Amino acid sequence: MRPSVSPDTFRPRGHEAKRLSIVDTAAGVFCREGFAGANIDLIAAEAGVSRQTIYNHHGDKEKLFVAVVRDLTERCNAGIFATIDTFPDQPSDLEADLIGFAMRLNQNCICNRDGKFLRKLIQTEGERYPELFAEWREQGPGRTWPAIAARFARLAYGGYLDIEDPDVAARQFLGLVNAELQTIFMLGGTPREEEVLQSATNGVRTFLRAFGKRRPLAPIEKQSALASA
């Protein structure tokens, strides 16, 4: 791969704009080529910036890489928490509302550019930077999963679901909702919206078969008639 670039390269204006463009472009190149394969000249060309500017901003390749991961983690986390805030705490149509939530999570956090890049960088270079990715683990899954679990717990407490362990339920919810996208994720592809919807719909249906209140009509609840039909 030669660092060739369309001649009419976009050239970002302003100090911050350049910093942004560099980190952004670098994310893409690190993903495509891996850390070792990523070429600073190529990043510079794609970012519309001279190589020296990259060194001015970030010092060296490794520091640039760290900046990229920090940046992605931060943006992804923000997106996830914003989406968690849309969790249906008082659903009118539980199935539809959970499918909507799953869709938002997938489209805004997991399948979007940042999510895709972060996932790939973690998978690819995670072992090489233990402390950096330990940080990601704490800031990412370590904070978002309990937040989702808390929402499911509230839903259970509100009588909408029949859940024993909210943490397990949260992880299984995500596993179910993405069950049909695994192969696509593996190869770094982006699933089409209909595929995401399909997987989310099937996943939520199964989730509700397992955890939905099964006798919304029966008033004799709780300890008594645990076995039902």
Place this chain on the structure above:
Amino acid sequence: MRPSVSPDTFRPRGHEAKRLSIVDTAAGVFCREGFAGANIDLIAAEAGVSRQTIYNHHGDKEKLFVAVVRDLTERCNAGIFATIDTFPDQPSDLEADLIGFAMRLNQNCICNRDGKFLRKLIQTEGERYPELFAEWREQGPGRTWPAIAARFARLAYGGYLDIEDPDVAARQFLGLVNAELQTIFMLGGTPREEEVLQSATNGVRTFLRAFGKRRPLAPIEKQSALASA
């Protein structure tokens, strides 16, 4: 990383032994360092072989990489099909038997060395070798998933499960059973056996809450008394 190696390097004897050792070692190095970062000298040293021997056997770095992926795909597939053959077609204890199957699948196919390596190589270099990984997709998921789905279909036909779409159920089964291992997989780690068991147990329980026959006592079933306990 310098190509340093313990001085008393194991030196494989025989033509085939060398070929094996090269492909095997290369798998590990490609995983650790990525394709671009993998160093032929390092592979040679770790394999206990001279660099020239690698070129004699495989021509160049790219051909070596292809050989590695082919090798891993083949071995993994063999393992998966062998494990699918242990699927509980006539379970005595459905929950325990499915947990056992999930454990075998995880331990022998997904968490073992080959599975870990193949997964990482696909994630890391998949986009760079579209046709190679298209081949993997056909030979791997394209063949194993339907095989698992067929087993679930048989279980449903036998009255053990209440499944509409066996393909969806199969994918969801895998998603559930691995739900709690995702973070570990992400970072390339190998989960401890108790973690695998925990995830499998929780996953199978949820799976059965969703798809298990819920009235094993009611005799007015389907064709006759297909439902058992």
Place this chain on the structure above:
DNA sequence: ACAAATTTAGACAGTCTTGTCTAAATCGTC
């Protein structure tokens, strides 16, 4: 034990890459 095949160590050319340096050009701001 001998002949053929294979493997080895090391040198080597060619290429690529990182990171530094410099002088000129450009930009933002007053």
Place this chain on the structure above:
DNA sequence: GACGATTTAGACAAGACTGTCTAAATTTGT
């Protein structure tokens, strides 16, 4: 429009890596 800060292009040294070549050493089969 002018000044200070930033950016640019390009050259450059140092090092790393791939893939080839050679002659010697080792292994294998008979």
